[in-house]
Amino acid sequence: MRFRFTPVDTTFYDLFAKSASILVDGARLFAEMLAADADRTASARLMKDAEHRADEATHEIIRRVNSTFVTPFDREDIYRLAAGLDDVMDYMEAAVDSIVLYELDQLPEGLEQQVEVLQRAAALTAEAMPRLRTMRDLEEYWIEVNRLENLGDQIHRQMLAKLFSGAYDALTVLKVKDVIELVELAVDAFEKVANTVEQIAVKES
Amino acid sequence: MRFRFTPVDTTFYDLFAKSASILVDGARLFAEMLAADADRTASARLMKDAEHRADEATHEIIRRVNSTFVTPFDREDIYRLAAGLDDVMDYMEAAVDSIVLYELDQLPEGLEQQVEVLQRAAALTAEAMPRLRTMRDLEEYWIEVNRLENLGDQIHRQMLAKLFSGAYDALTVLKVKDVIELVELAVDAFEKVANTVEQIAVKES
Amino acid sequence: MRFRFTPVDTTFYDLFAKSASILVDGARLFAEMLAADADRTASARLMKDAEHRADEATHEIIRRVNSTFVTPFDREDIYRLAAGLDDVMDYMEAAVDSIVLYELDQLPEGLEQQVEVLQRAAALTAEAMPRLRTMRDLEEYWIEVNRLENLGDQIHRQMLAKLFSGAYDALTVLKVKDVIELVELAVDAFEKVANTVEQIAVKES
Numbered sequence: 001m002r003f004r005f006t007p008v009d010t011t012f013y014d015l016f017a018k019s020a021s022i023l024v025d026g027a028r029l030f031a032e033m034l035a036a037d038a039d040r041t042a043s044a045r046l047m048k049d050a051e052h053r054a055d056e057a058t059h060e061i062i063r064r065v066n067s068t069f070v071t072p073f074d075r076e077d078i079y080r081l082a083a084g085l086d087d088v089m090d091y092m093e094a095a096v097d098s099i100v101l102y103e104l105d106q107l108p109e110g111l112e113q114q115v116e117v118l119q120r121a122a123a124l125t126a127e128a129m130p131r132l133r134t135m136r137d138l139e140e141y142w143i144e145v146n147r148l149e150n151l152g153d154q155i156h157r158q159m160l161a162k163l164f165s166g167a168y169d170a171l172t173v174l175k176v177k178d179v180i181e182l183v184e185l186a187v188d189a190f191e192k193v194a195n196t197v198e199q200i201a202v203k204e205s
Numbered sequence: 206m207r208f209r210f211t212p213v214d215t216t217f218y219d220l221f222a223k224s225a226s227i228l229v230d231g232a233r234l235f236a237e238m239l240a241a242d243a244d245r246t247a248s249a250r251l252m253k254d255a256e257h258r259a260d261e262a263t264h265e266i267i268r269r270v271n272s273t274f275v276t277p278f279d280r281e282d283i284y285r286l287a288a289g290l291d292d293v294m295d296y297m298e299a300a301v302d303s304i305v306l307y308e309l310d311q312l313p314e315g316l317e318q319q320v321e322v323l324q325r326a327a328a329l330t331a332e333a334m335p336r337l338r339t340m341r342d343l344e345e346y347w348i349e350v351n352r353l354e355n356l357g358d359q360i361h362r363q364m365l366a367k368l369f370s371g372a373y374d375a376l377t378v379l380k381v382k383d384v385i386e387l388v389e390l391a392v393d394a395f396e397k398v399a400n401t402v403e404q405i406a407v408k409e410s
Numbered sequence: 411m412r413f414r415f416t417p418v419d420t421t422f423y424d425l426f427a428k429s430a431s432i433l434v435d436g437a438r439l440f441a442e443m444l445a446a447d448a449d450r451t452a453s454a455r456l457m458k459d460a461e462h463r464a465d466e467a468t469h470e471i472i473r474r475v476n477s478t479f480v481t482p483f484d485r486e487d488i489y490r491l492a493a494g495l496d497d498v499m500d501y502m503e504a505a506v507d508s509i510v511l512y513e514l515d516q517l518p519e520g521l522e523q524q525v526e527v528l529q530r531a532a533a534l535t536a537e538a539m540p541r542l543r544t545m546r547d548l549e550e551y552w553i554e555v556n557r558l559e560n561l562g563d564q565i566h567r568q569m570l571a572k573l574f575s576g577a578y579d580a581l582t583v584l585k586v587k588d589v590i591e592l593v594e595l596a597v598d599a600f601e602k603v604a605n606t607v608e609q610i611a612v613k614e615s
Contacts, residue, residue, distance in 0.1 A: 066407045079404055101366045161511045170375035170580035174382070177584070199489055202476050271612045284609055306571045375580035379587070 009068045012061070012078060013133045019057040019085045020126040026050045026092045027122040031115050033096060034107060040100050047096045054089040058082045072132075077200045084193040085125075088186055092118065095182035102175040110159040114183050117152045121145055121190035128197065138201050145194035152187035156180060216269060217277055218338045224262040224290045225331040231255045231297045232327040236320050238301060239312060245305050252301045259294040263287045277337075282405045289398040290330075293391055297323065300387035307380040315364040319388050322357045326350055326395035333402065343406050350399035357392035361385060419478045422471070422488060423543045429467040429495045430536040436460045436502045437532040441525050443506060444517060450510050457506045464499040468492045482542075487610045494603040495535075498596055502528065505592035512585040520569040524593050527562045531555055531600035538607065548611050555604035562597035566590060 029050060033043035061082040065075050072078075099107070128141040159180050163173050234255060238248035266287040270280050277283075304312070333346035364385050368378050439460060443453035471492040475485050482488075509517070538551040569590050573583050 062403070062407070075408060076404070079407075083400070097362065098365075101362060102369050157507065157511060160508075164512050164581065164585055166581070170584065171369065171371070171378065173581065173584060174375065174378060175369055195493070198472070199486070202472070202489075203485060267608070267612070280613060281609070284612075288605075302567065303570075306567055307574050376574065376576070376583065379580065379583060380574055 009064070009071065010133065011064060012072050013130055015057065015061045015064065016081060016085070016132060017126065017129040019054065019061065019082065020122070020129045022050055022054045022057060023085065023088050023092075023122040024119075024126050026054070026089055027115065027119040030092055030096055031112075031119055033099070034112055034115060044096050044100045047093050051089050051093040054086055058086040073200050073204055077196065077203070081193065081196050081200070084189065084196050088122075088189040088193065091182050091186035091189055095179055095186065098175075098179045098182060102178070104175055104179065108159050108163065108176050108180060110155050110162070111180065111183070114152060114155045114159070114180070114187070117148050117155065117187055118183070118190070121148050121187065124148075125190060125193060128194075132197070132200070135201050135204050138197055142194040142198045145190055149187055149191040152184065156184045156187075215277065215338065217266065217283060218335055220262065220266045220269065221286060221290070221337060222331065222334040224259065224266065224287065225327070225334045227255055227259045227262060228290065228293050228297075228327040229324075229331050231259070231294055232320065232324040235297055235301055236317075236324055238304070239317050239320060249301050249305045252298050256294050256298040259291055263291040278405050278409055282401065282408070286398065286401050286405070289394060289401050293327075293394040293398065296387050296391035296394055300384055300391065303380075303384045303387060307383070309380055309384065311377075313364050313368065313381050313385060315360050315367070316385065316388065319357060319360045319364070319385070319392070322353050322360065322392055323388070323395070326353050326392065329353075330395060330398060333399075337402070337405070340406050340409050343402055347399040347403045350395055354392055354396040357389065361389045361392075419474070419481065420543065421474060422482050423540055425467065425471045425474065426491060426495070426542060427536065427539040429464065429471065429492065430532070430539045432460055432464045432467060433495060433498050433502075433532040434529075434536050436464070436499055437525065437529040440502055440506055441522075441529055443509070444522050444525060454506050454510045457503050461499050461503040464496055468496045483610050483614055487606065487613070491603065491606050491610070494599060494606050498532075498599040498603065501592050501596035501599055505589055505596065508585075508589045508592060512588070514585055514589065516582075518569050518573060518586050518590060520565050520572070521590065521593065524562060524565045524569070524590070524597070527558050527565065527597055528593070528600070531558050531597065534558075535600060535603060538604075542607070542610070545611050545614050548607055552604040552608045555600055559597055559601040562594065566594045566597075 026047060029043055029047050032038060033040055033047075061078065065071060065078050098104075124141055124144055128138060131138055131141070160177070163176055163180075168176070231252060234248055234252050237243060238245055238252075266283065270276060270283050303309075329346055329349055333343055336343055336346070365382070368381055368385075373381070436457060439453055439457050442448060443450055443457075471488065475481060475488050508514075534551055534554055538548055541548055541551070570587070573586055573590075578586070
């Protein structure tokens, strides 16, 4: 680890932790929405609120980059990390909104498992953010998120195979495909965040 | 603002302004194509020409980065901004081409409004490019483009909901979905350009 | 060309060459799978193996960036190039897997030609990687890959037009569209690799 003699604004770690904690909320809201008796429209509204909070958290990070002389790591990496966390939320919100928008009655088998992947990735990400301060013990985080992304990819392909098995009409296929692809994009976005953290750690080590 | 004592090649501002002005042309061509009596094949051809001009403008920027010793901002940011402007054109051209390719007779309600969003984003971008010289008064530009992207997202979702309402056959849904997604990607690409400008301004301020 | 007085770890060139050679394998496997008498499930398995080898090659590059003091070019560019090569393989593998997953009996006319584009782009990329050492004679490579991407785009649009001509049922359209879009993404990913090489060459020249 590099020694630093310049005082560094450490608020960034808190801001990233906050941003990731909103993803934990979002993934939980998504999971709750899948319950048989859930009020989906209400869930979508709560999700939209979470997305707004994520947007604000992102802008707070950008504003602070703007007004801070010495940042704990490259400005561009701070920007990329903030944008990456924001992307996860955007995809989760879009997935939830699509379910309501398309009035999907039957959700595909496998979706619950995929949203569990999102919840685990969100938890790992939220736990990792404070470790950016020391840049220690981050490797297990990005390895595990990469493993989750592989798992998510498998679940996604199984859902696609079932969807195209001939049991569903074309419009249903189109709607469900849209939803599960947005979920897959959210899983991928978690992996991109982990890759960004890996890059930062590589540079700073 | 930073004082600069090294002579800086200022041609870049003109090149970015030129590149953005081609997007204004492209968005206008798209709007004209939606008129009831438009010759769509002719519009698609003009759009293809505009895309070629955009390609040339992009390559001119890359060549100049290559041959210039002191650039007004990071080489990588110049590259990213040029590529971002190019992306907008690629998506607009692909959308227009798809309408012709799929022989879409009926265009979805909402598309006109969405192309208006493109026209406004293009105008804002073209007006902002010369302000890169002083890095002043850029904030209103990126805030407004972000607002337009939110509006575009809403219009897009309304079009999707209507498309999946059951009133259209599956092939029509597929074709229209392809077109409106390309338009949505063009709107997103404008936002990415604005985000790049924000990043550049943050670094240089 | 810049003179370098610091000993530079040159293993990177070998690692990039290795990574690109796996893409040559992958594109060949894809082409073989399209033969009338091919065992597609076996091809998909070989492709999955190739993807694993590509993953390992990528991680080897990242690990070496991590443990090397002086890299031949920017760490971030090494990372981006490695990730770009990896993306090509991911899309090719996903395309091959989709063909098996969807049990597609009839493959669209034009796909063979598009896989030839992949094979040519892979060959060009593999030949270019060792030239990163001297940064010489790279321009023809990225120009040619850009040309191939334009060709691939045309082939893709022709396949789309045929697909939507009304001769196929909606489920078939959806399946085939998925496959050819993954192939198109693989072609695009080759272009992104070429653009990254161009950026590196611009910086280092």
